[in-house]
Amino acid sequence: MKYYLIAGERSGDTHAAHLLRELKSQDPGADFRYWGGDQMEAEGGHLVRHYRELAVMGFWETATSLLKFRGFLKQCQADILAYRPDVLILVDYGGFNLRMAAWAKAHGIRVFYYISPKIWAWNQSRVEKIKALVDKMFVILPFESEFYQRFEYKVDYIGNPTADEVAAFQQDPNFMAQHGLDPERKIIAVLPGSRKQEIEEMLHEMLAVLPAFQDYQFVVAAVSNLDRAYYAHFERNGIKLVFDQAYDLLSRASAALVTSGTATLETALFGVPQVVCYRTSGLTYMIGKAVIKVPYISLVNLIVGRTVVEEFIQGDFTARNLLDELKRLLTDEAYIAKQKAGYAELREKLGQHNAARQAAALMINYLGEKQAAA
Template sequence: MKYYIIAGERSGDLHAANLMKELKIQDPAAEFRCWGGDMMQAAGGDLVRHYKEMAFMGFLEAAANTFKIVQFLRQCKADILAYRPDVIILVDYAGFNLRIAKFAKEQGLKVFYYISPKIWAWNQGRVHTIKKLVDRMFVILPFEEEFYGKFDYKVDYIGNPIVDTVRNHQPGSDFIQRNQLSNKPIVAVLPGSRKQEIESILFIMLSVLPAFRDYQFVVAAVSNLNQSYYENFNRDANIKIVYDQTYDLLANAQAALVTSGTATLETALFNVPQVVCYTTSLISYWIGRAVIKVPYISLVNLIAGKPVVTELIQNELTGRNIITELKKILTNEHFIQQQKAGYQEIREKLGEANSAAKAAELMVKYLQNPISADVKG
């Protein structure tokens, strides 16, 4: 069968690539055309456009790039028509992907959604659009099945793929030597993978170095951004930058400063105490405050249903506050153990995953038996 897969960011590239590998097992004749990244291409996808060209963060940033997004949509639609896939698989990335879903249904194409957009956090009315446009939804957070159930929409909970990627990771024993790190304890700094995130947050994260001279701060960088770009932030001997080694970094870290997103859950599954940091443009922040319907921004706290990790958001993200919270997770044993106990509760909620394999098996079954795929509630 022919699969057209669209992912709009780095984490989506990873999860889509793992799904593609499992689809090949279930469907040895599978062919893939995709919008995504290097990992999807390495998994056998014919890459149309790289996600780094489409990584717009926040309401204001997306609005400023409206013309470019419209161009991408036109290209994507034309490419889908030329390819005529058996199914379009959308991976998160709601703003773009829901427009493609509408187009696909108009063309009579089957639409699967792998990793639900976070409509439970804001614009919950989109669930009605999803019910009309998406043939099957595959969700990765425990509470999402219940959320969709309230709208009489049956989804498949397949476990969380991050559980698989963390469990399967084999840490390199030479991480310290390979990256010429010192023997000082490591504070991992995870600023995200998009320029808008990094430029807003990384300088603030690293401003606290003078208060932690007994530690080395190691920044998790991504190779799809130019190395010279990161060097703008490398203004202290206690700062080290490593590329595409986030999991090895977390396996060696004593604590972490983490931009809100998938990385907060990854850090929790590595059992590393963390402070969650987030800031965006003022306009995007106030729009977000008006529409967001959940009490937390980190996946850790959302899954736990309570504040397991401290979230420093917008005006709260200051050097002084980072120092206060980072000292707690480095030196306050009671606070550290309390956070790790919360992590254990999250592991129990997530359970065993094998999510890509489960999703691939279900997808092929639904494609081979369309009647079962049409039963949504």
């Protein structure tokens, strides 16, 4: 079968790459074409456009990029028509991918959605659009099944791919020596995000607490989809950078400062005490505050359903607040134990399902049923 995938962000590239691997394993005749990234490309098929060209965050920032996005939409649509896939598989990235779903439906192309866009957080009216446009939805958060059920839309919960990836991770034994890290000093991991807009908002504030923690090593999880030179001015006062090795970093960290996103879930699954941070432009924040329908921004708190990790958002995201919270995460044993008990609840709720394998099996089965019916 012929599969066309669209992943518009780094985390989507990771999850889609594992899905590609499973589809290849279960469908020997599989052929792939996609918008994605390096990890998908490593699995074979044809990379049409890299996600680094698509990554934009925030309501205002997205609005100012509309002309560019319209051009991308037209390019993607023309490429799909030329390729004529059996199915279009959309991976998260709701703004772009829901437009592609509408177009695909109008052109009689079957649409699967792997990893639901976060419509439960805002603009829940999009459920009706998804019901009309998406043939099969595969969700990775336990509460998403219940959310869609309220709208009488049946979805498949296939487990959480991040939980699978963390469970399968094996440490690089050369990590510490390779990056010149002191094995005798504890590590504070700094995860500022993977998009330039995020990093510009987050990293300076995160690193402002460093003078109060001279006995620790601050190590920043950097990403290679951004130019290494961009990070150069952060390499000061003993701050270390590691590229594309966040799991090796987290597996050795004593605490972490984390930008809201998938990294909060990864940090929790590694059992690392963390504080979650987020800041965006003033206009984006005002719009977001008016429309967001959930009480938390971190996946950890959302999945468990209560405050497990502290969240510092917008005006609360200050060096003073970070300093106080980080001290608690490093020294208050009762506070640390309470957070780790929440992490245990999180793991229980997520379970172990091998999400990519389940999704691939279901997709192939659904496509086979469609062909049989035809």
